[in-house]
Amino acid sequence: MIRALLVDIDGVLVTGRPEDGLPWSHGLERDLGIPPDLLQKHFFARYWPDVVTGRAGLRETLAPVLAEIAPAVSCEVLLEYWFGRDAQLNEALMQEIATLRRDGLIVALASNQEHLRARYLSERLGLGAQVDHFYYSAAIGARKPDVAFYRRIESDLGETPEALLLIDDTVENVHAARQAGWRAAHWATPLRLADIVAEAGS
Template identity: 50%
Template sequence: MIRALMIDVDGVVIRGRPKDGRPWSSRLADDLGLDAEELQREFFRPHWDAVVTGKSTLHDRLAPVLARIASGLSCEDLIAYWFENDARIDRRLLQEIDALRAQGLRACLATNQEHARAAYLMDRLGLAKHFDGIYYSADLGHQKPDAAFFQKVEKAVGIPGECLLLIDDSSANIDAARRMGWKASCWTGEDRLAELVAI
């Protein structure tokens, strides 16, 4: 019997830019003068693993990169642009989560995030009103699909894996959760949560 939902953020609760659902960096060059591929190459590929697992902060890794590739752009301005443009919330999904929580089911976020965006999601975007908590990689020190991520979440939530249902859009994460004994379902955006819980 499912006792708690573990919901991924990006690709599930959050789906791109608020106005059109496209990736947050789609107009990065036009809006801020920074090439998205260069940002991937110089920041995300070499530094993101350390940031998203809490070994370093977003600001500490991003600031020196920007000083080198976009000296006129502050770290704070880029982060604000990123967070604001990666914030299209699936309101129908939240309504379903609210309904299931009203019936006594717990719902938490289980996501790969660094500290600043995790706080932004819960506080600024208001997801704290719809979830019983958030378990995220920078806080746990491990990211999906690492087995340690699921072990730490399971221990923290205090519910055995066979009673947890992961909703995620990554097949690698789904497979990893199932190997840990969790229930898991790959999110397409077309499903109904109540039906997935009943499976």
């Protein structure tokens, strides 16, 4: 029996730019003068593994990179642009989550996030108030598909692995969850959460 549903955020609940669903960095060079491939090379490729697992701060690692590749753009300007442009919320899915919670299922977020965007998602987008728990990699100290991510959630919820169901758009994370003993489903629209939960629990 499935007792808790763990839902990924990016690619599942949040799907890109609010106006069209494109990646947040689409238009970054036009709007802020920063080529996305340059940001990827100098920031994400170098620092993101440590940032997303809480070993380094986002502002502390991003600011020196911007000083080098885009000195006219402050860290705060880029973060506001990034977070605000990566915020298209799947409202239909949120309604399904509300229904499942009313029916007694525990629903939590399980996402690879660093602290600042996690706070933005929880507070500014309001996701924190619509679920029972918000688990993210920087707070846990490990990210999907690391088994430590899954074990921490099991321990916190006090549930056995087979009672947990992960919905994720990344195949590697789904496979890792299954290897940890969880139920897991690869997210693809237009699947319904209730159907996924029913099938996983059968």
